Amino acid sequence: MIDVAIVGASGYTGLELIKILLQHPGFNITCVATSEGAPSLAGMHPALTGIIDMPVAKADADEIAQKAQLAFLALPHKASMGFAGQLLEKGIRVVDLSADYRLALETYEAHYCPHEDKAHIAEAVYGLPELYRDEIAGSRLVANPGCYPTATLLGLLPFTRYIDERFPIFIDAKSGVSGAGKKCTHNTHFVTINENIFPYNPLMHRHQPEIGEKLHLQSGKSFDINFVPHLLPLTRGEMIDTYCLLKEEIDPIAILEAYYKDAPFVRIFDRPVDIKSPSGTNFCDIYAKCVDRKLYINSAIDNILRGASSQAVVNANLMCGFEEGLGIPTIAYVP
DSSP states (O other), X not given: OEEEEEESTTSHHHHHHHHHHHTOSSEEEEEEEESXXXXXXXXXXXXXXXXXXXXXXXXXXXXXXXXXXXXXXXXXXXXXXXXXXXXXHTTOEEEEOSSTTTSOHHHHHHHXXXXXXXXXXXXXXXXXXXXXXXXXXXXXXXXXOOHHHHHHHHXXXXXXXXXXXXXXXXXXXXXXXXXXXXXOOTTTSHHHHTTOOEEOSTTTOXXXXXXXXHHHHHHSOOOXXXXXXXXXXXXXXXXXXXXXXXXXOOOHHHHHHHHTTTOTTEEEOSSOOOSSTTTTSSOEEEEEEEETTEEEEEEEEOTTTTTTHHHHHHHHHHHXXXXXXXXXXXXXXXX
């Protein structure tokens, strides 16, 4: 058993990490922490009453280093970087769920803030297992991708060699409210989101440069990415509809099946996918259709599992030498 810590346990992704790791045969939760601490875990998450209860410590790198060999950081952007650096210096492996290590330094600072841990940002491995499985296995710092880049990149990557880069790529993204985090805002207020759907940060969202950067690294091409996210009146789930022009007509299903033949958590469908089917799992469901040279890609994930917590545990499995799917949820929340 490998002892692990969860830092930032008060949020939705922290709760999902706890739920997965409680059932995991290779990981043992020895430390749960938040920025302020709390009297008890069950008091913070009533759903855990009678399941697990332990003190919630105030996050402290020295204490975590005494109790754990690996730490999951479910902290907000900008808050992870300094803390991750402290843990790495103490020999603790880190899976970071924030954006703090996902991007090249220049890209990060252009869209977030000055980076406080330049010493470690270059060694971070982008935690998309379908692309970087071997690199993740040898890493001590994994930057877990966010929900929008995960679902978008898994849909687009098999087709980069066929896309005509003279034309823009349009991405219509829709996510459940849990993706916005636990803190209530005007957009996530019940009265605003109930029976409603609306875009936010169109063409300006911080995941747009992340998608563009990773596509460029994989293909060598610079695509014109146009990303528009929307908020849905759902707790969880995410759907991405991507539109682009190709250099030639293709059989998109055959390309997807070949590209993901060794990917246990990507499912290819011959019909449009839905949000409910991957809910509660680590699967990414993908469908694509080509008419003339027009390509439509349709992908769906659980935004706080495959888009955050279950993908983080997959990365931890690889880092620790476990089988990729060990302890990972595969049964959907249906009906």
